[in-house]
Amino acid sequence: MVTIKQTQLIEWLKNITLVIRENKDILTALDSEIGDADHGFNMERGFNKVSEKIDELSRSQDIAMLMKNTGMTLISSIGGASGPLYGTFFMQAGAVLGDKTEITLTDLKNSIENGVKGVKDRGRASVGDKTMIDVLEPAVQSLSESVGENLSLEQALSNMVDVAKNGMKSTIDMIAKKGRASYLGERSIGHQDAGATSSYLILKALKETIN
Amino acid sequence: MKKLINKIENVITEQMEGMAAAHSSIKINLEPKYIYRSEETKKGKVVIISGGGSGHEPMHGGFVGLGMLDAACPGEVFTSPTPDQMFECAKKVENGGGVLFLVKNYTGDVMNFEMAAEMLNADGIKTQNILIDDDVAVKDSLYTAGRRGVGTTVIMEKIVGAAAEAGYDLEQCAALAKKVNSRGRSMGMALTSCIVPAAGKPNFDIDEDEIEIGVGIHGEPGRKRIPLTNADEITTILTSAILDDKAYSRPLREWDFSTNSWVEKELTSDAFKAGDQMIALVNGLGSTPVSELYTVYRKFNELCEAKNITIARNLVGSYITALDMQGCSITLVRADDEMIKLWDAPVNTAGLKM
Incomplete structure (x- = not known):
């Protein structure tokens, strides 16, 4: 069975840093339309820290520790709402993996599912609120279906990113109900959510690293 | 942009260093960033801590001192501080009576202070969070992140700071803070x-x-x-x-010490x-x-x-x-008589003296 190795997940973290840097201005521009124009700066600050500490992170004894240490790094360096949310995502994603150093598609699904549950508990958002959850929840759903249908890892990641992209686009027509954008009410319609966009970029980086 | 600043990345640090140089009543820590009272407080006193994005000075750092805050955690400009910062800060000033975080209702502040409270409670330091959500410009909490925390914060920090100084315990300080929030607009x-x-x-x-x-x-x-x-x-x-603002009810989260988890409690602000x-x-x-x-x-x-x-x-x-x-x-x-009495108690901070 095809698995994902710990070294590949370290590559994923490096690739997230690159994709966040490339898209920093886009994230900030999206956030300036309906938020407070700092999502690009904050995400870059967090993943720059991950990248600075990548050697130390690489020495984590298993994937659970790698994810936990990454989460802690993000929490202590991002601030704002994104810090606790992405930090919780990585920490909770690691929490269900025991001492594994490589994972199957089923493990990946369980991991991301638990990460997303952590984000929902922390941020109390649901699908339709115009947040990260509009990308993450459908992504988990897609992984579950792929596990049920015995799809290959490659196909599962590909399907996941397709629905994540749709989820990201779906935030354009939504009224924000969480975070700073919610103060705008109906004026938030017509703008893509910055957090949903960074979530999509992170999942897309996973697919591109593995496939 | 015309501002009295040096390097942008040093804005917060240099302002903290200036405050500490100007006021012997406060000390600063830079890694991670927090501002705290110089003089030791009485053993068993509840410590009152606030914080949030920078840019609202004198709040919160300017309100650290006798009769108000024990410490404050400044974030980047308009960006919430982080849980590790709050955790270190609370560990530094905690004095056996527990910790009360006064938190303005912004998504980032709420989440970061909740994580810090979870870490402190797990570490055996009793910690409660009370929110301030007094901005009537935001209509409701059903379709938004709720009313924002603004001016009532200053009044709460003064009154609850005085109460902690007078020997109120953590539960009493938290109840008083909730009362102030429910009465502020x-x-x-x-x-x-x-x-x-x-x-x-x-x-x-x-x-x-x-x-x-x-x-x-x-x-x-x-x-x-x-x-x-x-x-x-x-x-x-x-x-x-x-x-003209009508009675306003909303669920607010607080820490439940019996179950060690967050619970939502309804809070109602009666109309004036x-x-x-x-x-x-x-x-x-x-x-x-x-x-x-x-x-x-x-x-x-x-x-x-x-x-x-x-x-x-x-x-x-x-x-x-x-x-x-x-x-x-x-x-x-x-205000009631208790609140007026606490308001009139001595306060000596960089930003407020009475």
């Missing part, structure tokens, strides 16, 4: 935008002949944008929004009515001269008198600001 307005140093340009665009009614302390949009008008009319709009006695704050947002604030206070006082609402105590000045924004906010907190 604020509304602000902007004549101009503000410039975040890292952005280098105004946070929002507003024409020379327009004003934003109901603006937040980070330049969040308010209820409406209207043509510029005179001080009396602006004061009337703000005061009416506060006095004739006969109420108040503590009032007429606040400048950073670039408003105090002379203009007194012009606002003049009309505001007249409007309260006409409704038979007594301003028992007041504060006029810039206490919770939005960097260099021109504009003002008005806060009213319905």
Whole structure:
């Protein structure tokens, strides 16, 4: 069975840093339309820290520790709402993996599912609120279906990113109900959510690293 | 952008170093960043800690000292501080009586302080979080992140700080903080935008002949944008929004020590009515001269008198600001004798002395 190795997940973290840097201005521009124009700066600050500490992170004894240490790094360096949310995502994603150093598609699904549950508990958002959850929840759903249908890892990641992209686009027509954008009410319609966009970029980086 | 700054990345550090140099009553820690009282407090005293994004000075660092906060955690400009920072800060000042975090209701602040409280409670340090959500410009909490925390924060920090100094325990301090929040209402307005140093340009665009009614302390949009008008009319709009605000109920999260988890508790703010006695704050947002604030206070006082609402105590000045924004906010907190007594207790901080 095809698995994902710990070294590949370290590559994923490096690739997230690159994709966040490339898209920093886009994230900030999206956030300036309906938020407070700092999502690009904050995400870059967090993943720059991950990248600075990548050697130390690489020495984590298993994937659970790698994810936990990454989460802690993000929490202590991002601030704002994104810090606790992405930090919780990585920490909770690691929490269900025991001492594994490589994972199957089923493990990946369980991991991301638990990460997303952590984000929902922390941020109390649901699908339709115009947040990260509009990308993450459908992504988990897609992984579950792929596990049920015995799809290959490659196909599962590909399907996941397709629905994540749709989820990201779906935030354009939504009224924000969480975070700073919610103060705008109906004026938030017509703008893509910055957090949903960074979530999509992170999942897309996973697919591109593995496939 | 014209500002008295050096390197943008050093803005917060240099301001903290300046505060510590100017006031022997406070000390600072830079890695991670927090400001705390120099002198030791009485063993068993509850420690009152607040924090949030920078740019609202003197709040919160300026309110650290006798009779108010034990410590404050500043974040980047307009960005919440982080849980590890709050954790280290609380560990440094904690004195056996537990920790009370006073948290303004913004998504980032709420989540970061909740994580810090979880870490402290797991570490055996009793910690409670009480939110401030007093901005009547936000209509409801059902479809938004809820009302924002603004001017009531200053009044809460003063009253709860005095209570902790007087020997209230953690439960009593938390109950008092909730009471202050349930009795506080604020509304602000902007004549101009503000410039975040890292952005280098105004946070929002507003024409020379327009004003934003109901603006937040980070330049969040308010209820409406209207043509510029005179001080009396602006004061009337703000005061009416506060006095006419109906009873407001919302669920707020607090830590449940019996189950070690967060629970939602309904909090209701009753509408203000004739006969109420108040503590009032007429606040400048950073670039408003105090002379203009007194012009606002003049009309505001007249409007309260006409409704038979007594301003028992007041504060006029810039206490919770939005960097260099021109504009003002008005806060009213319905006070009882206990709150007035605590308000009158001595306070000696960089930003407030009585």
